Amino acid sequence: MAGITGEMRAQAREMLGFEKGGPERYDIDGVVRDAWINGNGSEATWKAAVEKHFRRFMVGDWVRVTVQTEDGFTEHHYGPIENFRKPDGAYYRRNVAKPHAAFVHPEYTRSHVVPLADLVEEIADFEIITEWSTVHEGGPKHNYGVYHCMGLHGTYPPPAKVMVIHKVSGRRQRFCDDCNTAEYRARFADQALHYQRSSKQTILELRANPALITGSAAEPTDPWDETPADQYRSWADTFPWLVPGPAAELYAQWKEARSATAAA
Ligand SMILES: [Zn+2]
Numbered sequence: 001m002a003g004i005t006g007e008m009r010a011q012a013r014e015m016l017g018f019e020k021g022g023p024e025r026y027d028i029d030g031v032v033r034d035a036w037i038n039g040n041g042s043e044a045t046w047k048a049a050v051e052k053h054f055r056r057f058m059v060g061d062w063v064r065v066t067v068q069t070e071d072g073f074t075e076h077h078y079g080p081i082e083n084f085r086k087p088d089g090a091y092y093r094r095n096v097a098k099p100h101a102a103f104v105h106p107e108y109t110r111s112h113v114v115p116l117a118d119l120v121e122e123i124a125d126f127e128i129i130t131e132w133s134t135v136h137e138g139g140p141k142h143n144y145g146v147y148h149c150m151g152l153h154g155t156y157p158p159p160a161k162v163m164v165i166h167k168v169s170g171r172r173q174r175f176c177d178d179c180n181t182a183e184y185r186a187r188f189a190d191q192a193l194h195y196q197r198s199s200k201q202t203i204l205e206l207r208a209n210p211a212l213i214t215g216s217a218a219e220p221t222d223p224w225d226e227t228p229a230d231q232y233r234s235w236a237d238t239f240p241w242l243v244p245g246p247a248a249e250l251y252a253q254w255k256e257a258r259s260a261t262a263a264a
Contacts, residue, residue, distance in 0.1 A: 025054060085099070101113050153176075171188070233251065
């Protein structure tokens with residue numbers, strides 16, 4: 001049987017340049033062997049070979065690990081893949097296209113060996129907006145309507161080029177292209193995790209008794225005298241994504257009834 005030639009590899013690399021992630025995400029020799037040496041070279045054979053030898057994850061890729069805490073919270077932790085492991089926990093001695101598990105050491109949790117099926121690419125947790133007019137919508141007047149990058153630049157941050165939306169929280173952060181990295185995005189998501197952790201008590205109270213959020217408000221004559229219910233509501237306005245479902249529903253009804261009363 002004929003072997004794999006340099007021309008075959010070059011041609012495969014060129015063709016893979018159009019696939020997701022580019023040629024470095026593929027085991028080139030595996031693709032060539034399955035598509036052109038053992039395979040008949042048809043489009044279907046090529047596609048199957050490409051799918052089989054695609055490396056969805058590589059060492060250094062930032063991934064999200066989902067952790068369920070004992071008191072019933074779902075947490076997202078981020079970190080780069082450090083290496084891959086076999087089902088018995090051993091290392092692979094060579095690159096394989098479909099490793100069993102990855103070793104990840106996220107900043108906010110203990111280390112994990114996580115099956116690949118449970119890993120999520122960090123980028124999947126964000127929406128990236130690149131249109132200048134959207135990124136700078138409502139931009140600061142004193143800076144000609146242009147937002148700065150929120151990355152670490154010191155005194156003269158460059159203009160933002162993208163708006164990164166953290167899907168879970170809906171929070172937005174503007175970055176320049178240099179700062180729109182997995183690490184910065186993960187740090188931004190970590191902020192949401194910190195808010196969730198520091199709000200734990202409030203969340204647990206509202207889970208146990210959603211009606212706490214519709215309690216009586218301060219008298220209009222004394223707006224500074226916040227009631228406990230007022231405090232739940234202002235917390236809910238600040239962290240809407242953390243409000244437990246039933247409490248969020250009651251709060252929405254409460255707001256509707258209040259605006260109806262005000263309109264009457
Ligand atoms: Zn920047």
